[in-house]
Amino acid sequence: MTREVSVELQNVTKMYGQDKVVNEVSFTVEKGEVFVLIGPSGCGKTTTLKMINQLIPHTSGNILVNGTDVTELDVVELRRSIGYVIQYIGLLPHLTIQENIAFVLKLTKYTKKAQKERAEELIETVGLELSHLNRYPRELSGGQQQRVGVARALAANPDILLMDEPFGAVDPLTREQLQNELIRLQESIHKTIVFVTHDIQEAFKVGNRIGIIREGILECLGTPMEIVKSEDDFVKSFIGQGALFEVFDTIPVSRILEKDVPLVRDNEKVDLADEKLKDWENVFVIGSDGNCRGYICLSDLEKDGTYTLDQVQPLPKTISPDISIKLAVEEMLWGGRTWLPVVDDHSSFKGIVQFRACAGLLDMEGR
Amino acid sequence: MIELISSAWEYFINRQDLMFEVLREHVLLVLWSTFFTIIIGVPLGIAISKTEKLRDIVLGSVSILYTIPILALFGFLIPMMGIGSTSALIALVIYGLLPVVRNSCVGITQVHPQLKESARGMGANNMQLLFKVEIPLAFPVIFAGIRTALVMNFSLATYAVFIGGGGMGRIIMQGIRTFNTGMMLAGILMVVITTVFLERLVGVVDNRIQKHYSLSD
Numbered sequence: 001m002t003r004e005v006s007v008e009l010q011n012v013t014k015m016y017g018q019d020k021v022v023n024e025v026s027f028t029v030e031k032g033e034v035f036v037l038i039g040p041s042g043c044g045k046t047t048t049l050k051m052i053n054q055l056i057p058h059t060s061g062n063i064l065v066n067g068t069d070v071t072e073l074d075v076v077e078l079r080r081s082i083g084y085v086i087q088y089i090g091l092l093p094h095l096t097i098q099e100n101i102a103f104v105l106k107l108t109k110y111t112k113k114a115q116k117e118r119a120e121e122l123i124e125t126v127g128l129e130l131s132h133l134n135r136y137p138r139e140l141s142g143g144q145q146q147r148v149g150v151a152r153a154l155a156a157n158p159d160i161l162l163m164d165e166p167f168g169a170v171d172p173l174t175r176e177q178l179q180n181e182l183i184r185l186q187e188s189i190h191k192t193i194v195f196v197t198h199d200i201q202e203a204f205k206v207g208n209r210i211g212i213i214r215e216g217i218l219e220c221l222g223t224p225m226e227i228v229k230s231e232d233d234f235v236k237s238f239i240g241q242g243a244l245f246e247v248f249d250t251i252p253v254s255r256i257l258e259k260d261v262p263l264v265r266d267n268e269k270v271d272l273a274d275e276k277l278k279d280w281e282n283v284f285v286i287g288s289d290g291n292c293r294g295y296i297c298l299s300d301l302e303k304d305g306t307y308t309l310d311q312v313q314p315l316p317k318t319i320s321p322d323i324s325i326k327l328a329v330e331e332m333l334w335g336g337r338t339w340l341p342v343v344d345d346h347s348s349f350k351g352i353v354q355f356r357a358c359a360g361l362l363d364m365e366g367r
Numbered sequence: 368m369i370e371l372i373s374s375a376w377e378y379f380i381n382r383q384d385l386m387f388e389v390l391r392e393h394v395l396l397v398l399w400s401t402f403f404t405i406i407i408g409v410p411l412g413i414a415i416s417k418t419e420k421l422r423d424i425v426l427g428s429v430s431i432l433y434t435i436p437i438l439a440l441f442g443f444l445i446p447m448m449g450i451g452s453t454s455a456l457i458a459l460v461i462y463g464l465l466p467v468v469r470n471s472c473v474g475i476t477q478v479h480p481q482l483k484e485s486a487r488g489m490g491a492n493n494m495q496l497l498f499k500v501e502i503p504l505a506f507p508v509i510f511a512g513i514r515t516a517l518v519m520n521f522s523l524a525t526y527a528v529f530i531g532g533g534g535m536g537r538i539i540m541q542g543i544r545t546f547n548t549g550m551m552l553a554g555i556l557m558v559v560i561t562t563v564f565l566e567r568l569v570g571v572v573d574n575r576i577q578k579h580y581s582l583s584d
Binding site: 050053055076077078079080081084086087090091092093094103104106107108152153162 | 485492495
């Protein structure tokens with residue numbers, strides 16, 4: 001399957017007078033990935049981001065959005081088709097939260113009713129309550145305002161989101177929470193996200209791929225593990241000592257989650273002809289409510305695939321998809337297990353994390 | 368002192384019809400002049416907020432107009448426009464322009480650039496940026512300018528009598544000319560009281576607006 005490209009920069013340069021703020025930058029962002037641009041302040045990462053929706057016009061090179069050169073598009077239409085999130089100051093203080101979320105819809109002349117419905121839908125998507133809709137931005141905390149910012153960017157249902165240090169203005173605890181929420185949200189919305197930050201941990205945590213920019217030049221591009229293993233001196237000094245362990249400490253287990261585990265509904269028998277079973281030792285028993293009842297060893301099953309309830313072994317300690325790989329490994333080491341079940345807040349079963357997948361991150365070749 | 372006030376009160380009671388007539392003239396003159404000040408001043412202020420070159424010229428001009436003493440201004444206006452309420456109206460519009468133009472310009476330019484950028488980033492075109500973001504956010508400052516112009520013109524309109532523009536100045540002037548202290552004092556008190564009342568009234572409205580908008584920052 002060829003991967004679709006959402007955003008592509010080809011030798012893009014931005015000059016201010018004689019200064020090359022962005023110098024021959026090229027990269028592609030695949031559909032559905034979180035692409036992080038990171039670098040010291042003033043390195044041109046924000047400028048690069050703003051050239052994608054043409055808030056800053058580029059001097060030379062080509063910028064393609066969904067295959068079309070941005071200079072051939074109407075800038076207003078282009079911007080309306082791309083979600084844009086900046087630090088929370090971007091909420092309009094004279095509008096209620098509902099009006100803020102529906103701002104893009106208002107610009108494109110949606111009906112009042114449609115605006116309201118969309119705002120109600122989105123406020124819940126980002127984990128706020130309906131009662132927030134009638135408030136004003138200043139009545140909300142920084143973290144809540146930032147969630148509204150995300151909801152607003154999603155209003156017109158764009159495929160692409162540009163996020164410019166979206167969590168820069170909130171306290172570390174809230175930031176971590178917002179990062180987790182973004183990762184979780186991304187699981188269901190699968191947007192293409194270009195994310196600018198100066199925080200390397202944030203980059204490791206949310207990014208599928210990371211581009212490091214220095215003085216307008218894209219120095220290094222790769223997955224978090226590739227970045228960590230880079231031999232480049234600047235990259236090494238930028239990400240700091242012990243970055244390898246930081247990666248383990250920041251990347252959530254949801255990144256290496258195995259969702260495609262063999263499942264069986266309780267009261268049903270296991271289909272032994274299923275090809276999938278070959279690679280597995282256990283089958284997971286799922287109740288009608290989506291919760292996992294436990295697991296059965298394949299070797300315990302009768303020949304026709306039936307089993308009795310007392311053969312079902314209860315799950316070992318479960319973990320949430322938000323926790324870091326480091327914590328998951330610790331958990332496995334303490335519990336003497338090679339895998340752990342992953343269960344979300346609503347106690348619905350998400351899959352398992354295996355020790356070999358954690359260790360696999362260290363593998364140079366394997367991704 | 369008491370005598371004076373009671374004579375003024377007596378005059379006021381006896382000539383209620385005249386008092387309300389001049390009050391009506393006065394209020395109409397101020398309302399129309401403020402209306403024209405807004406119609407001219409707000410768009411002008413917004414226009415110069417967008418073009419820095421025009422800004423100094425326009426603000427310089429309205430400042431100069433503002434410093435012309437009112438009697439001198441009448442001296443200009445009478446040969447051109449003749450005597451009457453139109454000339455008075457023009458004079459008041461000229462004085463009201465400075466606060467309205469300046470505040471409109473300042474109000475628009477002080478809108479936080481990040482707010483404008485986020486609106487543009489969401490795909491607002493220039494008109495939408497102006498009407499949905501800049502003007503609403505600048506409104507408290509623009510209104511403060513209108514408030515200044517309104518209250519200032521209300522007290523300045525007392526001079527309209529010199530140019531045949533009517534208003535409460537008529538009572539004061541006539542009182543002075545005819546040595547009718549009661550009449551003069553009645554006119555003065557009415558100007559003072561109505562001005563204070565108006566000042567309070569717009570003050571309350573202004574406070575409401577500022578309070579509503581203090582959500583900004």
